[in-house]
Amino acid sequence: MGRNSTDRVYLLARDKAESERLDKQHYFFMALLRNQIIHPCIPRDNLVSIADIGTGTGIWLQEVARFLPSPQLDLHGFDISPDQFPPKQGLRISEDSEIKLHVHDARKEFPPEHHGRYDMVHIRLLTAGMRAEDFKTVVKNVRSLLKLNGWIQWEELDTTAFCTDRMPEPAVVTKVRKAAMNILMYMKMSYMAPHQVFDELRAQQFQNVRRKAYNTRGLGYLHDVALRWAINVIRAMIVPAMLTTGEAKDLAEAKEKVEELVAGYQDHCMTALPLVNLFIIVGQI
Template structure:
């Protein structure tokens, strides 16, 4: 018989429109897939201990060597995002900022502030730029920042102080989805809306779990993709529903982000998709580096939350990580689609 804990969790994820719908076959499949049997939580690998243990977050890359994590974020900015997209934001937003005498820009989930530092180079010295993050551990020292850049701690899931409302000409967000539960998207969009003055823009960059591809097909990559998706469901990062007693998994974000922005009050919403496979050389080395660096800390987070599917022990983690590295070394090419979403406060 299922334990009370598993049963409570299972019914909580089955709840749709206030009803509990049960299909015994799919119920058993999902319980097994999500790894809801009792498993021992592994001790953190040496050097991979979380540096923000007290934060209630599903973000998996908040552990390990902090210096290396800063380097990873800045490497991705320089070697993936800028070459892929050819700039920091849509040209119409940059033009709008340059038309302002004292443009004000804020970035939510700023990390090291690398995007903000590059944006400061494109704007007049009269511009004001603020980086916002709930986690300050990756903030650079003030001496490394341009005088018109200020970094501050705030959780974007909480309302911003009233003195910040209607203050900014642009809000930038990039890849915050990896730390978001399903209900968080609307909250962040609504809170970001309050920061903008009339006519101001939001520019939001995202890539979801299904944005990653591997060519030629790799059994290890397919297993890794399945594990990531099941874990996303387990921790509430993506919803799933039961329709006519058949399990339907809906990976709705970030694909439905335009609808979220619309409901938050934004207008003139648009988007553009960038794909690493479309770039000369297909960013082979950069994508190899990013894919191999993030696998272990993400898998360790999954294990510490109870494991899912075929990832239940540290031995499973070591096997899968080894298989991924082998396939990539043997020529498998990893690619990703990044989508720019933007809109304007009326």
């Protein structure tokens, strides 16, 4: 389907460059999370069956397999498209166990064989492929995957991802945030995803729901990585979105407008620290 299809809201590409960006993003996020791939409040001793929604390249599951070495691990990744799935050799956990990947749209009910199967479900940045109105349905469908007392860990961003440690907020940061917000609103996507996830988990009777933001404060050594990440997101997200919304008549104009945003943001960050603000929301059924 083309980008203007009413059924498709995914703003990013699904090519090799985007797969590389996603893998680099994973390691950057791990640094933000102080290398805690699973939130400390989630007991790890009984984690055997784990699902990853919007798995992309499967990088998160591959890291979990190293973090929780066990021949009993049952790891499944779900994504609406197989385009970024890794080659088969990248999926093996042990000699007789491997990560299993499935094509599935989380806005639709999962097959019965997956109901009540998982000790934990992980989701990261699913808002890149869903509208604000989809949250209720997605949470309901994901809830069906969990065993009793199972946990969900959902990582999301909002437009504060582009904020820096300078206050009051500089005009260039406001300009970038507004550009992102306008596109999300036009596409009827959520620009307050972490808060919407938190509210929806509580509305659907999840227990022990909590939310925490992780950023680069106190991690000045991540300045350059955080800046590259922010610039890559601006380019990856806003260029195709400008074509979708009609803010640019062609690719050349979209790139020119975005590079103006990038240049201003980059100049500002010469003396400012990009914060990123990655939110983790957890809950238990």
